Amino acid sequence: MRRIFGLALVLVLLAPPAAASTPPGDQPLPGYTINNPPLPPAQVGGEPSRVLQGVHEHAAYTIEVPPRWNGRLAMWAHGYRGASTVLTVDPPAYGLRQKLLDQGFAWAASSYYANNYDVKAGVLSTHGLAKQFHKLVGKPRDTFIVGVSMGGHVIGRSLEQFPGFYKAALPLCGVLGDHELFDFILDFNLAAQAISGVRAWPAPDDYLSAVVPRIQAELGLTGTPNERGAQFAAVVANRSGGPRPGAAPAFAYWKDFVFGLAATSSGEGLATNPGQLATNALTRYEPNAPVDVNREVQRVLPENVRARLTPKLTEVPAIAGRPTAPVLSLHDLGDLFVPFSMEQVYERDVERNGRGHLLAQRAIRAVGHCEFSPTEVGAAWDDLVTWADTGRRPAGDVVDDPAVVAAPDYGCRFSDPAAYTAPNTTRRLFPAC
Incomplete structure (x- = not known):
């Protein structure tokens, strides 16, 4: 017995040190910290919303539920964070946070478990938070997804990675052309x-x-x-x-x-x-x-x-153009950070796959990146929800006909006239509609 014990002790002492273990899911991955300060509840019909914040699968999150929840959820997918090692959470922008709550929607937003241009992190963290919402609040009857810039890449791939999971999608200034x-x-x-x-x-x-x-x-x-x-x-x-x-x-x-x-x-x-x-x-x-x-x-x-x-989900994955739910997109005509051509690439892919009935696109006459007014985004959101509920595809712009796109008034149809005179706008780089 003594020899067996001694042999076991030697084996333990000679064994290589254990590799550093991944921290528990309620902690960020090594190298990251979290900055997610308390979000004051919004007022909805004179009553405060319910705000939940925490960490799930290494990503920070915020969830907000109105006093009279309609059983529907909107996931918010944020854009590129750069090389920062601090994970942060954004509430839905362009006035959407209050609009969603006033309509009875809950919303949830993840920091993703990593920064840089990591679409895989966005796809998995957003889906994981939606599943966590089921446990914390309740299972929604349907889940929408909205996002900006790289968040549009997250949306395009999420619809294909988890077919049928999302009810409808609103990518704004999105990287829908992937690579x-x-x-x-x-x-x-x-x-x-x-x-x-x-x-x-x-x-x-x-x-x-x-x-x-x-x-x-x-x-x-x-x-x-x-x-x-x-x-x-x-x-x-x-x-x-x-x-x-x-x-x-x-x-x-x-x-x-x-x-x-x-x-x-x-x-x-x-x-x-x-x-x-x-x-x-x-x-x-x-x-x-x-x-x-x-x-x-x-x-x-x-x-x-x-x-x-590769068709696999990588940090910079392909989008095949096979949406499994209605997609309504907005894009600035003059954006060269994520150019308007992203919409054209996505439209061709979607049409090639016979899913054009699931896509509507709108051009906005602005030069900035993600330069939209609350009116433009709010109207798109309302039209998307109506589309999801009734099956009636909303109006959009033709994006891949050169003669149409080159017309002097292209982009006027869905651009907010009031935004033309807003301060710090690039709208005035275009002739007034």
Whole structure:
């Protein structure tokens, strides 16, 4: 017996140390902290709402339930948080928080368990919180999903990852074109280099401080663009959605910013470096004069081909265009952070899969990213709920007919006239409707 005990002791002493265990679900993952201060209850019909906050599966959350809950739930999917190590929670924006509560909806929002461009975290944390809502409040009779920017990527993939789980979806300024967002950023920089004659790819450490100023000088981008600068602006317009109202002021507004997106990767993983999925191998650039950009441009293959092609849920997953519920989207015409072309890519995918009856899209005449008025978002929300309840698809814009999109009044139909005179707006970069 003594020899057996001694042998067991030796084996224990010689065993390798145990790997660090994952913290319990009510704690953030290693490297993250949480900042989710108490949210004061809203007043709904003169009574306070019920607010629940906590941590579930490593993600912070906030849930709010009106005094007379109608049994329906809206999940809010937030946008890109950058490389921050602090997990935070947003309530629904654009006046939606109060609107939802006044209509009897509960809402829930997750920080996701990770930041950076991690759509997988958004898909799983949002779905996990919706299931947790069942335990904390009760099982809703249906669950909607609403979100902004990267949250639109979360929405597009969530509808396919969990088919039938969500009743309807409202992506706002969403990355519905998945990997093609990063193709656009690559196109912007490589086309600028080809047309200017200043080659620098992969972007060196001094890209923004030394290379980009040379490109801008060659193209006249610090003032009135020269002939080659005008060609570059036209290439950008075509790659971001085609000729359309506001394309020229959008280029002037965003050009410096998009150069910066080529030099913002912070690591080797997909979430910290989604640009490794980008390619321009098959891109045809127009106009192709005075510089023959299609001959001169550097062609780049994806660094991570497997991640680009896999159908699996990754940090930057594909969206196949197979929604399983009604989708009503809003997008700013002049947005070049998440360009209007994202809507066109998604529309083509959805139509190819025979699901066009599940998609309605609306163009808004603004240049900012996610620059919507509460009226625009509120009207879209009401129309989405009516669609989900009655099956009657609401009105939308044609997004993939170049002649329609190029019309001077395109985007007027669903743009809020009152927003044109709002302070700090880009609406006045467009002629008034």
